Amino acid sequence: MSDFTPNIQVFCCHYTSQQTLAEGAEGLQQDGFPASVTINRLVCGGKLKVSSLLKAFEDGADGVYVVGCPPDKCHNLLGSQRAAKRVGAVKKALAELGMEPERIEMFHLERGFHPEFVAVAQEMDQRIKALGPSAIEGDVK
């Protein structure tokens, strides 16, 4: 599985990804941010729809994760809790469909803490490489 380069989509809120995005592509590469991870930025995790997460799998993602504020410190109060619930719904749906629920995860990180943002990207990169490609052949893989 060593030649497998996963397609991982991260949906993250404006606040948790601010510092990461300020690094720019070259900076991210130097910091060890995996090339397999594509960042999708949202104004808030509360804006995230279940259908957007499913669409990512439909389009060929091997893994999807969401980064939001700590549950009790969300900039918009309940946004990251709402995002976590939606991730939970997709986890359940993947299991129902006979897919590994570990392909989707929710992470709560402090705002602006760049090393932790890189660390969860590396964790997901390793996890999805271990799981292998998704059973779904996407349209835009």
Place this chain on the structure above:
Amino acid sequence: MIVAERKPINEILGMIGDAKRLLILGCRGCVTVCSAGGEREVEILASLIKVGRKKEGKPIEIIEGSLVRQCDKEYIDTMDQWDGQYDAVLSMACGVGVNFIANLRPVVNVYPAVNTSFFGGSMDQGVWTEQCAGCGDCVLHLTGGLCPVARCAKSLMNGPCGGSQDGRCEIHRDVPCIWQFVHDKLESLGRKEQMLALAPIRDWRSAGHGGPRKAVRDDLTV
């Protein structure tokens, strides 16, 4: 409103079989309000079915649509815009909607995507409870507005029964005894002597025990 819940995805995949073109049809009435079968749920179900079918190596074309209501003929007629574009319809409306499509489109394969659960309402976000049984012979004027048919496990007309303990029903501690609630409500209204009146044996024909029900309003039938 009519409260419904989406069926498990594998049950839905099983019922649509090998259909290659599917019309998923939401309803903008009750099932939109209870987040079971509105436009958002159509979008989610379409994704789930596409993912499920891709996993099986049997891709599917899906049209996502929704009708103002699926319980009136004139709105069912708006389905005609998709004629010839699908092999089957997966209705996300309550059972009334599925029946209406079946009644009015004899050659259309229509399947239910939701389980129609009850008549209820939402006191807390994401939680719905049964409040009315549609029994056709309302007694709410006698019970402080609280329904013993829908909300008593035994549908007792002369409650509470011996299973009422500390205001809870014997079937489960989470279930309040509606007759305790009726008593407390009538007392707070200064009408608790109403609890002493015996309700007569009830005629359940109006509740559907006399066969399918029908309502005709002569003034509206012209």
